[in-house]
Amino acid sequence: MDVDVELDSDNSSSLGSYGDADAGFQFEAHNTTAPNLSFFGFDASVFQRLEMLGPCSVVVTDALDVDFPIIYVNNIFEFITGYKAEEVLGRNCRFLQFRGPFAQRRHPLVDSATVTEIRRCMREGIEFWGELLNFRKDGTPLMNKLCLKPIRGEDGRITHIIGIQSFSEVKLDLGPLPPPLWRNQSSQHWLVRRHLLDDGYSYASSPVGPGQSSKDRCGILRLSDEVLVQKILAQLTPRDVSSVALVCRRFNEMTKNTDLWRLVCRNAWGLETTAVLERVHNPRSIDWGMLARELTTLEAAAWRKLKVGGAVEPSRCNFSACAVGNKVVLFGGEGVNMQPMNDTFVLDLSAACPEWRHVDVGSAPPGRWGHTLSCLNGSWLVVFGGCGRQGLLNDVFVLDLDAKQPSWREVAGVGPPVPRSWHSSCTLDGTQLVVYGGCADSGVLLSDTYMLDISKEKPMWREIPVAWTPPSRLGHSLSAYGGRKILLFGGLAKSGPLRFRSSDAFTIDLGEEEPTWKYVTGSTLPGGANIGGTTPPPRLDHVAVTLPGGRILIFGGSIAGLHSASQIYLLDPSEEKPTWRMLNVPGQKPKFAWGHSTCFVGGTRAVVLGGHTGEDWILNELHELSLSSTSQWIRRLQ
Numbered sequence: 001m002d003v004d005v006e007l008d009s010d011n012s013s014s015l016g017s018y019g020d021a022d023a024g025f026q027f028e029a030h031n032t033t034a035p036n037l038s039f040f041g042f043d044a045s046v047f048q049r050l051e052m053l054g055p056c057s058v059v060v061t062d063a064l065d066v067d068f069p070i071i072y073v074n075n076i077f078e079f080i081t082g083y084k085a086e087e088v089l090g091r092n093c094r095f096l097q098f099r100g101p102f103a104q105r106r107h108p109l110v111d112s113a114t115v116t117e118i119r120r121c122m123r124e125g126i127e128f129w130g131e132l133l134n135f136r137k138d139g140t141p142l143m144n145k146l147c148l149k150p151i152r153g154e155d156g157r158i159t160h161i162i163g164i165q166s167f168s169e170v171k172l173d174l175g176p177l178p179p180p181l182w183r184n185q186s187s188q189h190w191l192v193r194r195h196l197l198d199d200g201y202s203y204a205s206s207p208v209g210p211g212q213s214s215k216d217r218c219g220i221l222r223l224s225d226e227v228l229v230q231k232i233l234a235q236l237t238p239r240d241v242s243s244v245a246l247v248c249r250r251f252n253e254m255t256k257n258t259d260l261w262r263l264v265c266r267n268a269w270g271l272e273t274t275a276v277l278e279r280v281h282n283p284r285s286i287d288w289g290m291l292a293r294e295l296t297t298l299e300a301a302a303w304r305k306l307k308v309g310g311a312v313e314p315s316r317c318n319f320s321a322c323a324v325g326n327k328v329v330l331f332g333g334e335g336v337n338m339q340p341m342n343d344t345f346v347l348d349l350s351a352a353c354p355e356w357r358h359v360d361v362g363s364a365p366p367g368r369w370g371h372t373l374s375c376l377n378g379s380w381l382v383v384f385g386g387c388g389r390q391g392l393l394n395d396v397f398v399l400d401l402d403a404k405q406p407s408w409r410e411v412a413g414v415g416p417p418v419p420r421s422w423h424s425s426c427t428l429d430g431t432q433l434v435v436y437g438g439c440a441d442s443g444v445l446l447s448d449t450y451m452l453d454i455s456k457e458k459p460m461w462r463e464i465p466v467a468w469t470p471p472s473r474l475g476h477s478l479s480a481y482g483g484r485k486i487l488l489f490g491g492l493a494k495s496g497p498l499r500f501r502s503s504d505a506f507t508i509d510l511g512e513e514e515p516t517w518k519y520v521t522g523s524t525l526p527g528g529a530n531i532g533g534t535t536p537p538p539r540l541d542h543v544a545v546t547l548p549g550g551r552i553l554i555f556g557g558s559i560a561g562l563h564s565a566s567q568i569y570l571l572d573p574s575e576e577k578p579t580w581r582m583l584n585v586p587g588q589k590p591k592f593a594w595g596h597s598t599c600f601v602g603g604t605r606a607v608v609l610g611g612h613t614g615e616d617w618i619l620n621e622l623h624e625l626s627l628s629s630t631s632q633w634i635r636r637l638q
Contacts, residue, residue: 057081059093059163063150067092068122068161080167082137087226093163096134096144099174101226109133109141109172118148125150125158133170141170221250229254234263237549238292261288268292269548270483272430273603279378280326280350280602291628295548295604298570300629303587306607306622309355312345320373321609322381323599324401326350328607329381332368340367340388344399347622349601362407365397366390370421370439376454377430383408384435385420392419392441396433398454414460417450424478426486428510431455434480436488437473445472445494451510464515470506471495475540475558481550484511487573489554492540501538501560507573520578534582536569543598545606547627550574553583553606555598555625556590566590568625590623604628 057077061068069090078084081096088095097106097115106115110133121128128148135141144165151160220228233241233254241264245255254260265288266274277286294300312330319333319341328347335341344359371386371393379402386393396411423438423446433452440446449464476491486508493502505521521535542557554569566589570581590608598608606625 057165057167059165061093061161061163063122063158063161071160077165080136080142081134084224086231087224090231097132099135099141100139101137107133107135107174109174121148122150122161125152134167139174141172141174142167143170221248225254229257229260230263233260235267236264237268238264238296242293256289258286258288261292262286264288265292265548273548276325276378277603291604294628298583298627301583301585301625301627302629303585303589304624304626305588306349306354306624308347308622309353310347310357312356314341316341316369317610318369319610320371320383321599322373322375323601323607324375324379324381326602327401328599328601328609329373329401330609331373331381331383332365332371332386334369340369340386342367346401349607359406361399362405363410364408365395365410366393368393368421372423372425372435374425374427374433376427376433380454382427382433382454384425384433385423385438387421392421394419396452396454396459411452411454411459413452414458416461417448417463418446420446422474424476424488424491426478426480428480428484434478434486434510436478436486437476437491439474445474445492445499447472449508464508464510466508466515466517468517470504470517470519471502473502473540475542476502477542477544477554479544479546479552481546481552482574485509485550485573487544487552487571488517489544489552490536490539490542490557501540501558503536503538505571505573505578520573534569535580536567543608545598545600548603555606555608585625588623590621 057080058072058074059070059077060072062071069092070088073085073088083095094106095101097110098104099107114130114132117130118128118132127150128146130146132144132146133141134144144167146163146165149162149164150158151162153159220232223232228251233244233251236244238261241255241261245252262274265277277291314335316333316335319330321328321330323329326349328349330345330347332343333341342364344361344364345356346359347354347356365383366388368383368386368388372384374382374384376382376398379400381399381401383397383399384395394416396413396416397408398411399406399408417435418440420438420440423435425433425435427433428451431454433454435450435452437446437448447469449466449469451462451464452459470488471493473491473493476493477489479487479489481487488506488508490502490504492499493504503521504519506517506519508515508517536554537559539557539559543555545553545555547553551570551572554571556566568583568585570583571578598606600606604627606627608623608625609621
């Protein structure tokens with residue numbers, strides 16, 4: 001069975017597309033008895049027709065998972081293909097189209113038209129009968145006569161795909177098998193036998209000696225390379241994988257494989273982050289191992305000034321900007337004599353000579369400043385709130401930057417929050433906008449949290465009910481991390497009748513049934529914990545950038561006293577005891593550090609634009625905080 005729903009599966013790596021198997025599947029991997037197929041509505045005559053061709057293997061996949069992972073194989077499948085159940089559970093069946101476990105792509109003799117027909121049948125939920133060239137684990141070609149049967153639940157939704165397979169050998173002269181990616185041919189003689197010494201950190205190439213049993217070896221080393229890579233190493237953090245590489249030569253060789261590092265990055269940073277990296281850069285040129293190291297240690301972080309053409313005219317302050325792929329988009333702002341602006345500018349940093357370009361868009365929102373601009377779904381720009389000619393606003397406008405004729409459209413969300421400015425917002429799951437706090441009429445500070453799902457046909461604002469909220473504030477930052485978790489930092493916060501700059505940090509997990517704000521820094525509030533390290537000075541109008549993996553950078557802002565606003569601070573809110581770190585980043589730092597905006601572009605660099613030097617507003621001067629030095633996929637603009 002070859003349930004292949006990825007449109008680009010021709011480029012699939014030898015490591016497969018491993019996903020978590022359904023924790024609730026009802027079949028045992030080594031069950032010697034095939035499941036009762038009639039229970040699933042599978043016609044027994046189908047099985048009898050195939051049985052006439054010889055012993056049949058049975059495979060069951062989880063159709064509720066986008067990659068159709070295997071959740072059951074019978075013993076005949078293991079015997080004929082040479083793959084053990086533990087090697088294939090959780091994987092898509094497409095690996096049978098690869099000649100051997102180390103092939104990097106589908107074999108060219110596999111009929112692509114049949115594969116396309118299988119995809120069509122699976123999409124439309126209909127039965128498939130046909131033949132397809134497959135391969136044993138040792139590379140022997142097999143002709144697979146198979147039947148795929150979608151199984152529906154009580155609600156009519158397809159829950160499983162059951163495949164009945166009858167294999168027969170095919171005589172084809174295909175040449176030698178492709179070698180493993182993570183081993184050198186010259187080193188295979190000592191990779192045949194390996195074991196750990198007593199200290200666990202050395203390697204010995206000698207075979208098992210007299211009186212020794214293979215059971216004396218570490219149990220994990222008895223697993224196959226495929227199982228180690230897909231089900232153990234790929235699930236670790238980048239830092240842990242680097243540590244495992246020090247254990248023995250076998251692990252060290254495995255961790256040199258860039259496909260493994262891609263899986264590690266995907267699992268540690270999330271699909272959305274790795275998708276951004278691959279969409280912005282050439283996936284084949286990304287050194288995932290080097291990228292994981294540099295984004296974990298930040299050893300390559302450096303400031304540099306960007307030289308770009310064009311200009312944002314007329315000049316302005318209090319605008320908002322965000323990144324869409326490799327593009328920086330700027331909207332609105334406060335012009336001369338507090339005039340609200342409503343124009344849109346785009347800077348494409350992937351161009352050979354980047355320059356600001358005014359974009360003519362239809363149905364522009366009313367001019368405003370003190371608003372937020374966010375990116376949803378990879379290309380949608382979402383504007384919320386701010387201060388316009390008629391006062392404070394609470395409207396929502398969306399712009400699809402990829403459209404042939406971009407045009408703003410208003411989203412009439414039901415039950416909007418009160419009009420406000422100087423609030424903060426972030427996005428979740430590529431479709432949801434979260435707004436917190438800000439300043440309402442008469443200067444009243446707010447502490448409410450609202451969510452709007454833009455993808456709904458009739459979007460409806462929903463206030464997040466909580467038992468306790470952080471003190472009301474404006475000029476703060478809101479950062480999403482770790483799925484549906486949010487970090488709130490700084491701002492001008494209310495304390496009794498007074499307002500003070502704040503360095504407090506709070507977190508909330510909107511994935512919980514009853515979300516709760518948690519106070520995680522300082523000791524001024526009950527339940528607060530003293531965070532170690534160097535706490536950032538209190539500030540407002542700063543920026544926060546979420547790095548791959550969930551750590552958050554704090555930069556700039558309005559700070560009292562003689563503190564340097566251009567200093568960078570780092571916090572990992574997912575740690576049991578979060579600790580602030582002050583980063584000493586070389587290079588040409590911005591001269592200004594408040595009233596600015598920052599965009600995290602392409603997953604590896606933060607672009608700072610605009611701000612106040614203490615005397616003048618600066619807009620057409622940009623600085624880049626680069627987090628990676630990998631030259632082949634980072635454009636250096638000097």
